[in-house]
Amino acid sequence: MSLMNAHEALGQALAEEMQRDSRVLMFGEGVATKRKDLLEAFGPQRVRNTPLAEGIIAGTAAGAAATGLRPVADLLFAPFLCFAMDGIVNSAGKLRYMSGGQFEFPMVILAMTGGGWTVGAQHNHNIEAWFVHSPGLKVVMPSTPADFKGLMKAAIRDDNPVLFFMDMALGFEPGEVPEGEWIVPLGQAAIRREGTDLTLISYAKTVHTCLAAADALAGQGLSAEVIDLRTLKPLDEATLLASVRKTGRAIVVHEAGALCGVGAEVAALLSEKAFDALKAPLVRITGPDAPAPSSYALEQAFMPQPAAIAQAGLDLVQRDALVGR
Amino acid sequence: MSPAMSSASPAPSRLDLLAAMLRIRAYEERIVAFHDEGPFPHVCTSVGQEAAAVGVVSALRPDDQILTNHRSAGHLLARGADPGRLLAEVMGRSTGYCKGKSGTLHISAKELGVILTSTIVGGELSLAPGVALSRSMLGGEGIVVCFFGDGAACEGIFHESLNLASVWNLPVLYVCENNQWQAFVHRKETMTGDHVGPWAAAYGMDHLTVDGNDVEAVLEAATCAAAQVRQTRRPFLLEASTYRQRGHMEPHDQSYVDPAEIEAWLAKDPIDRLSARLLDAGELTPQGLEALRLQAREAMNAAAAFAQASPFPDPSELTTDVYA
Numbered sequence: 001m002s003l004m005n006a007h008e009a010l011g012q013a014l015a016e017e018m019q020r021d022s023r024v025l026m027f028g029e030g031v032a033t034k035r036k037d038l039l040e041a042f043g044p045q046r047v048r049n050t051p052l053a054e055g056i057i058a059g060t061a062a063g064a065a066a067t068g069l070r071p072v073a074d075l076l077f078a079p080f081l082c083f084a085m086d087g088i089v090n091s092a093g094k095l096r097y098m099s100g101g102q103f104e105f106p107m108v109i110l111a112m113t114g115g116g117w118t119v120g121a122q123h124n125h126n127i128e129a130w131f132v133h134s135p136g137l138k139v140v141m142p143s144t145p146a147d148f149k150g151l152m153k154a155a156i157r158d159d160n161p162v163l164f165f166m167d168m169a170l171g172f173e174p175g176e177v178p179e180g181e182w183i184v185p186l187g188q189a190a191i192r193r194e195g196t197d198l199t200l201i202s203y204a205k206t207v208h209t210c211l212a213a214a215d216a217l218a219g220q221g222l223s224a225e226v227i228d229l230r231t232l233k234p235l236d237e238a239t240l241l242a243s244v245r246k247t248g249r250a251i252v253v254h255e256a257g258a259l260c261g262v263g264a265e266v267a268a269l270l271s272e273k274a275f276d277a278l279k280a281p282l283v284r285i286t287g288p289d290a291p292a293p294s295s296y297a298l299e300q301a302f303m304p305q306p307a308a309i310a311q312a313g314l315d316l317v318q319r320d321a322l323v324g325r
Numbered sequence: 326m327s328p329a330m331s332s333a334s335p336a337p338s339r340l341d342l343l344a345a346m347l348r349i350r351a352y353e354e355r356i357v358a359f360h361d362e363g364p365f366p367h368v369c370t371s372v373g374q375e376a377a378a379v380g381v382v383s384a385l386r387p388d389d390q391i392l393t394n395h396r397s398a399g400h401l402l403a404r405g406a407d408p409g410r411l412l413a414e415v416m417g418r419s420t421g422y423c424k425g426k427s428g429t430l431h432i433s434a435k436e437l438g439v440i441l442t443s444t445i446v447g448g449e450l451s452l453a454p455g456v457a458l459s460r461s462m463l464g465g466e467g468i469v470v471c472f473f474g475d476g477a478a479c480e481g482i483f484h485e486s487l488n489l490a491s492v493w494n495l496p497v498l499y500v501c502e503n504n505q506w507q508a509f510v511h512r513k514e515t516m517t518g519d520h521v522g523p524w525a526a527a528y529g530m531d532h533l534t535v536d537g538n539d540v541e542a543v544l545e546a547a548t549c550a551a552a553q554v555r556q557t558r559r560p561f562l563l564e565a566s567t568y569r570q571r572g573h574m575e576p577h578d579q580s581y582v583d584p585a586e587i588e589a590w591l592a593k594d595p596i597d598r599l600s601a602r603l604l605d606a607g608e609l610t611p612q613g614l615e616a617l618r619l620q621a622r623e624a625m626n627a628a629a630a631f632a633q634a635s636p637f638p639d640p641s642e643l644t645t646d647v648y649a
Contacts, residue, residue: 025462045462051492056451056485063455066441067390068463071455086482090445091452099433100424101646103441135647159649 001176006166009145009177010110011035013152014072016180018042021070024156028057028074028110054080058087058109062161065092065107070156077123078113078165092161093136104159105136108152114205114255115303116169121291124168126256131163132233132265138186139232141165143207145175147230150184158186167204167255189236191243195225198249198313201240201266203229206253206304213309224313232262240266241274248279249316253304258286280316285309336548337383339603342540344617345383346375346596349399351621352408355629356415360575366415368429371399373538373570376595377502378403380543381470381565384551387438388467390460392453395430395444396502396569400472404437408624409631418635425638426646438467447480449473450499454486457495461558468496468554476507478521490560491528497560498550499525502537504569505590509581522564530560537565538595568593 004012015038018024027048032039039047050057054075061073075084092105113126131139138160142148148166155162192207193214200210207228214224225243229236244250250270252263263284270282285304293299337345353370360368371378378399382391385404393400401411406422414421415429422434430444441452453471460467477483478501490497501521505512525532531553535546543565550561568590572578579587603609 023463048493051485051488053485053489055482056454056489059448059451059482059486060455060458060489063441063452064458065455066452067456067459069455069459086445086448087451091441091443091448095431095433095441095443096649097646098423098427098431099435099442099646100422100426102423102433102435104649106649 001178003174004145004177005172005174006142006145006148007171009149010152010166011037012177013149013156014038015041017153017156018046023068023070024072025069026072026074027060029076031074054083055087058084059091061107061109062087062092062095062105065105065161066095066103070106072108072110072156074110076111077119078111078127079122079125081109081111081127084109088131088137088161088163089134093134096136105161106159108155108162108164110164110166112166112168112171114167114169115292115299116205118294118296118299120294124292126254126287128163128165128232129256129261132262133260136161137233138162139165140186140230141167141204141232142230143167143170143204143228145173146177146182147184147190149177150182151186151230153183154186157183162186165204169205184230186231187234187236189230189239190228191225191239192228193224193226195223195247197223197247198251198316199225199227199243199247200251200253200309200313201227201229202253203232203262204255206255209304209306210253210309212306213313216306216310217313220310220314222313222317229262235265235269237269237273240269244270244274245277248277251283251285251309251312251316253285253309255287255303257289258284259289261286280319283312283316285312336544339541339599339608342379342383342544343596343599343603343609344621345379345403346540346599347617347621348408348624349375349378349402350596351618351625352398352402352411352628355412355625357575357577359629360577365575366417366429368415368575369396369573370571370575371396373590373594374502374504374567375399376540376543376599377500377537377565377567380540381472381500381547381563383544384547385470386467388465389470389551390438390440390456390467391470391472392449392456393439393442393472394446394449394474394477396474397432397439397442397472401432401434401437401439404434404439406434406437406439408628412628412632413635416632417637418632419638419642420631420635424642426642447473447477447482450477450480450486451482453497453499454489454493454495457490457497458493460496466555468498468551470498470500472500472502474507475501475503475505475512475516475521478524479507479515487525487528487530487560487562491530494559496554496558498554499560499562500547501562501564502567503564504567506569506573508573520564520566522562525562530562532562532564534564534566537567538593538598540595540599567595570594
């Protein structure tokens, strides 16, 4: 184990995978400028700067992936993916199916998002659910440096296009990261804290918000389980269902808006497959249906906060007492 | 190997070129006939553009790769595709090149090097540099040919693609089939100037505009262009000036097209022009021409029979091939 931040963990994952497999390459806006260590280790063929042109970066990743390379494309900020949607959604996500399985698209699209840096709505937009809704794609959004490394290695080795979102507020937070062959399989959630009274379900930065809320709830005598989804597609249904069958109550927390978001999907899943175990309606605590603000005060109000989650947890349990369950 | 694929060396005869164009025409006419008979999937035919397809594809080698678009039958047939499997794909049958999961618009045939067909106008332009990057990094002498139209040239991705291919020195032969129409809009409404070829100069890229209805001229230009790309590993833009003789898609509708324009271009029909040349030169008799036409029609009737007799995919195929 060694202590490093998420950016360093990603760098380690990239270096290890590029060392392991000569087909892995990385390109994007400033990749060769910012990742000098990779450039020196693997040369300008495999570590490339690109024009500021997200459409062709994504299309090039898809074309290269389908013909034998395993690209990692850095598109910087998630809202820039709007220019890259055709390459990701129409090409990488669909051409395997539409060709009757003739092609594979082993590629990773890396982008940052999330509040905390006051960059405003055209650099911060949690659009991860858009890609969950698109067939053929996988979606990852880690919360710890260890997961940034392990999930990136798994994403590079996967034969499908993987959207890898970095919550930018987590980029410089240190954490313990295992050395060497540390793989976190796609599609496996992590139980960050065990509990019995209610389940807090989240991913990325708000996992830490949920852990803080769980601390607060413990002070009130309530035991909250905290689940970190890690991969949004495929979703780890088994871990979610097992937890909610145990606790009977669930709160989903994410910074992305509520409408048609991951929380809505989790609510539907629990309603469809664990209805009998639910003691209370599912609660969602999310960012508002508004563009992400840049003012510090507004941005803090935009992001889910521990106190609101803890209060919602208390309300859920008290509701039980009121209705006599 | 198909005759077309092996034809890069030695060069195909003029009769070969004619026969290849007649096959494409007969294929598209068979689809038109299907539409006359009753409901049939929408198809974007390449009638009138056969010389561009045959001329370019005849200049390629087996290890070259082709990216094409929604108007792809000419490229596929010129590359040696089985018309039965093409029609089966159009009709959504399991014997099609994509197991019936593509339909007419997105047919890829990896075994022929016709890959990643996208019907998003400009999609082929977005994918070509990545395919060429694989060729560059994984070795081999093959080049990548990207067919697109004047409509795609007006997409922003045209600029991004040619710019990247140039700054990264990628072996892409861009082939713009300028057929004068962008779906339902004439290119005069959407472009400054008549030609796309000169736009390559902005990317430091060589270019050539050729009479796209003269198959011999296209073959000669494409042979030179492909050789340059092969040798320099740099991109090249070849524009074939041609004409879409039918509406954007079947069922046919050209009510929005000036009849004088259609008449002028029909007088330059690529098949008629080569036929006249061969008849004048004594290389072909009227009877010989009729025999070639009949042969092509019979081949397409057999292809149609194969497709019609082919089964639809099993419903269990609905969710297969989504993930690798």
